[in-house]
Amino acid sequence: MNTEASTLKDLDAVRSMIKRHKLNDYLFGAVGLSFIMLILLTLLVLFIDLIMDGYPKLMSWDFFSSFPSRRAANAGLLSALVGSALVMIITFVSAVPMGVAAAIYLEEYAKKNWLSEVIEVNVTNLAAVPSIIYGLLALGLFVYILDFGTSILTAGLTLGLLILPVVIVATREAIRGIPVAIREAAYAVGATKWQVVSQHVVRYATGGILTGVIIGMARAIGETAPVITIGALTFIAFLPPSPVTTSAPFLNFDWLWSGFTVLPIQMFSWLSRPGADFHVNAAAAGAVIIVVTLLMNGIAIKMRYNIRKKIKWQ
Secondary structure (H helix, E strand, O other), X not given: OHHHHHHHHHHHHHHHHHHHHHHHHHHHHHHHHHHHHHHHHHHHHHHHHHHHHHHHXXXXXXXXHOOOOOOXXXXXXXXXXXXXXXXXXXXXXXXXXXXXXXHHHHXXXXXXXXXXXXXXXXXXXXXXXXXXXXXXXXXHHHHHHOOOOOOHHHHHHXXXXXXXXXXXHHHHHXXXXXXXXXXXXXXXXXXXXXXHHHHHXXXXXXXXXXXXXXXXHHHHHOOOHHHHHOOOOOOOXXXXXXXXXXXXXOEOOHXXXXXXXXXXXXHHHHHOOOOHHHHHHHHXXXXXXXXXXXXXXXXXXXXXXXXXXHXXXX
């Protein structure tokens, strides 16, 4: 009887502990959800405020098809939109292939020794370095040493350096999330190292890699300090040469050396002016930046969902 009573007492104690832990889980989840909703609500209120302030400009096509002007009524975003798009192209080309390749090498091929550990620590630390440091580095390296000048190429390479550690870290985390069983199954049927990595590991990690890339690009499109440091223009009333031509070889690279401005700098320029009309332009520009960022993240989520769905059904 004593043994049964002791057993029942122990069971009651276990049930009580489980119930208490579940309650703690629910409380933690409720607190976390409350904070998330508070943050989202704050962002929504700020975004709606930007929309309301910049609504007159956002509803005008001339705002998106006109150059900046000294008159707020005639000022537009055209040069900043084109400049941001061209800079993002260079940023993507310079950072994403290199970052993904570096992450695959570090995670799948590099020997686990002190050198690889030093590289891993430095890459992780670089992801947290303030963006102004990258601007100063680019100013000395690309502008003065390599003599690229204050061009679209310099801006793209600068932002490429900025997001490179982010892409590497995100890609490595995506690769680490792939179960070891997938690798072992591929090796069991005679696959080579390259086949395992390219046809299985990277394929299953593509969703996470895309998410990291879009997060890095979304950070780059909103950066102001690095491009100001390298000498981006705050007022530009012309467009760079077109990358595409009508005659062979149908490509033109003169735009790489052109002066430029980007959306955050154009917004900063309007905010620095005393007129209230320019502040309306700045609010509209801020809303455009947020919408572009949300679209990029939405595309990443959709692509990740489609890739995972496709893999699941194969």
